[in-house]
Amino acid sequence: MEKLLNSLAGTVVAGFVLVIVEILVIHAIH
Amino acid sequence: MEFVAYDWWTQFVRWGHIISGIMWIGHLWYFNFTQTPTMPKIPTELRPAVVRFILPEALFWFRWGAMFTLGFGIILAWMNGYLLDAIKIGLGSNNHKFTAIGIGMWLGTIMWFNVWFIIMPNQNKVMGVTSATPDEVNAARRTAGLASRVNTMLSIPMLYGMVFSAHFY
Numbered sequence: 001m002e003k004l005l006n007s008l009a010g011t012v013v014a015g016f017v018l019v020i021v022e023i024l025v026i027h028a029i030h
Numbered sequence: 031m032e033f034v035a036y037d038w039w040t041q042f043v044r045w046g047h048i049i050s051g052i053m054w055i056g057h058l059w060y061f062n063f064t065q066t067p068t069m070p071k072i073p074t075e076l077r078p079a080v081v082r083f084i085l086p087e088a089l090f091w092f093r094w095g096a097m098f099t100l101g102f103g104i105i106l107a108w109m110n111g112y113l114l115d116a117i118k119i120g121l122g123s124n125n126h127k128f129t130a131i132g133i134g135m136w137l138g139t140i141m142w143f144n145v146w147f148i149i150m151p152n153q154n155k156v157m158g159v160t161s162a163t164p165d166e167v168n169a170a171r172r173t174a175g176l177a178s179r180v181n182t183m184l185s186i187p188m189l190y191g192m193v194f195s196a197h198f199y
Contacts, residue, residue, distance in 0.1 A: 005179040005180065005183065008062065008063065011062070011179050011182050011183045012183075014183045015184070015185070015186025015187060016186060018183065018186065019186060019187045022130075022133055022187045022190060025129070026126055026130055026133070029119065029120055029121065029129050030124065030125075030126050
């Protein structure tokens with residue numbers, strides 16, 4: 001995880017992956 | 031007739047929340063996209079200019095931006111009547127918006143905690159505000175940098191939750 005976050009591009013990609021997780025959570029709850 | 035209507039105050043608080051948020055996340059992204067990647071390229075003798083002059087000023091607006099964003103945000107959710115539903119991320123209600131804003135609020139709160147209780151105490155060691163050995167300074171720089179990167183990562187889904195909840199439906 002630290003290796004991923006040491007890369008700025010990795011940080012941004014991880015952020016976008018979390019958006020997909022977030023959308024899935026929103027739709028899973030409703 | 032009311033001198034200033036309740037709706038006017040919710041708009042004022044929303045505006046306060048957004049401009050404080052831009053102050054906060056603007057500085058967060060400045061640190062991560064501009065300052066940190068540029069530091070290794072700056073000649074050693076010029077680096078103190080960044081650490082001693084720009085960094086303390088940027089951290090001032092950064093941490094107080096975070097504080098006011100959280101404060102205005104909680105007041106706004108309360109004024110809009112969904113503070114509790116958002117904290118429960120919409121569980122028990124039938125509304126996507128509470129889940130979206132709730133996830134955004136939880137991510138924002140984690141980020142606020144990181145700013146005040148992880149990034150700032152460690153940056154104070156880096157800037158020499160609190161005394162630390164050279165080893166402690168190196169560890170503090172790494173911890174602060176990592177927490178800052180975590181916040182940059184979380185800012186992306188946080189902003190999605192905030193904007194989605196207001197504009198998707």
